[in-house]
Amino acid sequence: MNLKLELVVLPVSDVDRAKAFYEAAGFRLDLDKAVSADWRAVHFTPPGSECSIIFGKGLTSAVPGSTQGLYLVVSDVEKARAELVGRGIEVSEVFHDGGGLLFHGHEGGGITHELEGQGRIAGGHPDRADYGSFATFSDPDGNGWVLQEVTQRFPGR
Template sequence: MDLKLEVLVLPVSDVDRAKAFYQGVGFRLDADHVTDENYRVVHLTPPGSPCSILIGTGVTTALPGSVRGLHLVVSDIEKARAELVGRGIEVGDIFHDTSEMFHRCTGEARVTGLDPQRRDYCSYASFSDPDGNEWVLQEVPSRASQAES
C-alpha cells in the first residue's frame, strides 16, 4: 500500500498576503478557487516537490502561524538560502545541531554554520511566512548526485 503525502494545510490570517509570499518563495500556483466569502482554497506547490500546500478561508480551524518545522530538502543549502534571500525572503543563518541528526526545534544545541562534515540531513536554515508558520531548509547533498544519475 502506498501512502503518498500530497497536501499540507497551513493556517493563515490573510490569504492574499500568504499567496503572494509563497509565490515569492517560488511555489507554483496550482489553484485559487473561491466559492463565497467563507470558503476559498489556494493550492501551491514548492518547485520540484510532489507535495503541495493548501491555504485559504474556511479550510482549517488551526491558529494562523501555528505550524512549525516543515522541511524543504535542498542539495546545496548555501545556494538555496542565497536564492531565497535574493527573492526578498528573510532567512536565518545556516546552522547545524550538535546532536548530529535532525535539529531540535527548540533551538537547543544549535551551532551557527554548516555541518563540519557537510553530511546529509545535518545543515539547516529557517524562515517563516507572514503568519509565523516555520519552514526549515535541510541540506541533503547526496540528492544532487542522485539527480545527476
C-alpha cells in the first residue's frame, strides 16, 4: 500500500493575510473558494512539491500558528533563502546543528534542525553534507517552515 502525504491544513487567523504571504513566497495558488460566510478554503502548492497546504475559515479548530516543522527540501539552501528574501519573506540565516548528533560520520550535525537557541551554528554544514544545512521562516501567524538542503537522498527515498 502506498500512502502519499498530499495536503497539510494550516491554522491561520486572517485568510487574506495568509494568502498574500504565500503568494509573495512564490507558492502556486490552486484554489480560493468560499461556499458561505463561515467556510472558505485557500489551497497553495510550493514550487516543485507534490504536497500542498490548505487554510481558510471553518477548516480546523487548531490554534493559528501552531503548525511547526514544515520542511521544504531544496538543492541549494543559500539560493532558496535569497529567493525568499528577495520576495520580501523574512528568513533566518543559514545554519547547521551543533547538538552533537552523529551525521554521516561527523559530530555536530543532524538530519533535522534544532530550535532557536538549541545548538544552531551559523553557516551551512561544514562539509555541505546532505540534510545538514537549514534556514527557517514563519508565516504571519507563526506557522513554522524549514528549508533543508538535500542534493542526494538517503537510499530508499
